[in-house]
Amino acid sequence: MALINVATREIHCKVVYYGPGMGGKTSNLQYIHTQVPKEAKGDLLSIATETERTLFFDFLPLDLGTVGPKDRKFQVRFHLYTVPGQVLYERTRTAVLNGADGVVFVADSQKHKMEENLKSLRELANNITKNLGKNFREFPIILQYNKRDLKNVATIEELDRYLNPPAMNLGWQRYPAVAYTGEGVLDTLKAISKLVISKL
Amino acid sequence: MDPQLTSQIVPIEEIRQIEECLARLVEDTSGNYVLLLDKSGQVIASQGDANRQDITALGALIAGTFASSREVAKLLREKDFRSMFTQGVRDNIFLALVEDQWILCIIFNKGTHIGLVKVLTKKATDALAQVLERVRETHKAREDVLGSSFRTSMEDTIDLLFRD
Numbered sequence: 001m002a003l004i005n006v007a008t009r010e011i012h013c014k015v016v017y018y019g020p021g022m023g024g025k026t027s028n029l030q031y032i033h034t035q036v037p038k039e040a041k042g043d044l045l046s047i048a049t050e051t052e053r054t055l056f057f058d059f060l061p062l063d064l065g066t067v068g069p070k071d072r073k074f075q076v077r078f079h080l081y082t083v084p085g086q087v088l089y090e091r092t093r094t095a096v097l098n099g100a101d102g103v104v105f106v107a108d109s110q111k112h113k114m115e116e117n118l119k120s121l122r123e124l125a126n127n128i129t130k131n132l133g134k135n136f137r138e139f140p141i142i143l144q145y146n147k148r149d150l151k152n153v154a155t156i157e158e159l160d161r162y163l164n165p166p167a168m169n170l171g172w173q174r175y176p177a178v179a180y181t182g183e184g185v186l187d188t189l190k191a192i193s194k195l196v197i198s199k200l
Numbered sequence: 201m202d203p204q205l206t207s208q209i210v211p212i213e214e215i216r217q218i219e220e221c222l223a224r225l226v227e228d229t230s231g232n233y234v235l236l237l238d239k240s241g242q243v244i245a246s247q248g249d250a251n252r253q254d255i256t257a258l259g260a261l262i263a264g265t266f267a268s269s270r271e272v273a274k275l276l277r278e279k280d281f282r283s284m285f286t287q288g289v290r291d292n293i294f295l296a297l298v299e300d301q302w303i304l305c306i307i308f309n310k311g312t313h314i315g316l317v318k319v320l321t322k323k324a325t326d327a328l329a330q331v332l333e334r335v336r337e338t339h340k341a342r343e344d345v346l347g348s349s350f351r352t353s354m355e356d357t358i359d360l361l362f363r364d
Contacts, residue, residue, distance in 0.1 A: 002207040003242045004346075007215035012242035032362075040361060045257050047264075056268070059260045067357050068350040076354065079241065079260065091275070095267035099240020186362045193358045197351055200207050 002101050002200055009066075010075045013196050016097055018124050019106035020116040021053075021085030024146040024179035028106060029060045029080055031182040032189060036062060054084040057096045078193060090123065094131050102140035102196040103128075104188055106179070107163055109145045109153040114162055121163060140195040143174035144188045149181070208238065208301075210335055215245060217331050222247035225324045229317050231308040232291065236328065237263055238302060248307075262305050266295060283321075285314065296321050298328045 003012040017025040026046070033044045040063050047056035064076040081100075083093040097103075105124060107117045125136045132139075145159050156176060164172050173191050177184025210218075222234045226248045233248035235255065241263030243255050252258075269281045280300075286293040294317050296304045304325055308317060 001238070001240060003238050003240070003244065004207050004209040005215060005244065006210060007212040012238075012240075014240045014242070035364070036361065042256055045260070056264060057260075059257065061256045061260075064354075064357055064361060067354050069347070069353065072347050072350055074346070074350070076357075077256075079256075081260075091271040092268065095264065095271050098263070098267045098270075099238060099242075182364065186364055190358055190362045193362070194355055197354045197358075200346060200351075 001099055002196070004074075004200075008075070009073060010077065011200070012077045012079065013101045013193075013200075014079045014081065014099055015102045015104065015192055015196060016100045017080065017082040017104045017106055018093070018097070018120070019085055020108055020113060020120045021087070023085055023106045023108040023113075023117075024177075025082040025085060025106045026054055026058050027179035028104070028144070028177075028185050028188070029058050029082055031179060031185045032062075032080065033060055035182065035186060040064065053086065054082055055089075056084065056092060058082040078196075080189075085120070087119075093123070094127055097127050097132065100132070101199070102142070102192050104142050104144055104192050105163075106144045106146050107159060109147045109159060109176075110150055111152050111154050114154060114159075117159075118162060137170065140192065140199055141170075141172050142188055142192045142195060143172050144177050144179075144184065145174060146177045146179050146184075148176045148183070149178045208335065210244060211338060214331050214335050214338075218245045218328065219247060221324055221327050221331070225306060225320055228320050229306065229308055230312050231306050231317070233307040235259065235262070235305040236298075236302055237305065239263060239267070239300070244302065258305075262293075262295060263303060266297070266303050283318075292317075294318070294321060296325050298325045299332055301332055302328065304328065 017028055019025055042061035045059040049055050060080040062078045066073050067076050068074050081096055083096045128134050128136045128139050175184045175188045179185055218236055226234050235246045236244045237259050241260040243259040273281050283296040291307055291309055294306050298304055
């Protein structure tokens, strides 16, 4: 739930990058951290294992500066989090998702990862409904089809068929990406930021 | 609070009351620092050592440990862990829930007895629960606070800041 502090004129929003393990969630945050101007970001905080797999979460605070018309200016801050993708960390994902205002679902485009993508998306739906107590269909979600540079990837249409089926009419925006080179990363961030703001 | 609401708006008067409550807690416990967080990790107010630069990260980590403890509680079939105590060599941290929405965090050193911190924190969380109740009651229509021109101007800022 976004926090609007009228006394300090601040708005805080929480965005969580969710998805299967090794899908590129941390790479998204690392790229954003390299691209955003120094004055607009804090330190990238990672709670990871010795092998650099996310253990609890990564955290990147972004400060968008003072925004709005003269008499209604607010300092806007986005807090970006990732969850650990590995299956055994389901409870940890639930904990990080607490209070989220929007989610970027980072899917792995490789054909053999489709099942993992689907499982993770189902778990997300369950978490939003049961643990956050929100309507999944109305919750701000952006899809990112990552790893588009690899050879064995499903087509965008195939990914849509499984993760964003037209029959479900979810209408999620989706962005192809190569997170470690940065392709599509900022477009995804822009899309989720605007979506979250539109729901404030 | 209605779970479908996307924003929690804390008005000026309520922030003043929160800050007063936190300042009293710092003074009475000789604590170094007191923070009030939303369960999502966002800092609502703080009092004490004014030079702290790491409040944002501190808020995210503390809310993370509390959210994690909630999952542990579920596994143990415990309803909730309402408070947590972390003991360090120099500093200690005591955390307590304000209803299910906010987390009160106090950082204090060896000179202060944990028993005193617990008693005074309980008093503070009761007072803060009343403020939280008022925040819920006086939840204004969002257009009152933000306005539609805010969103347009926000979108322009996002385009400008997040570009390759």
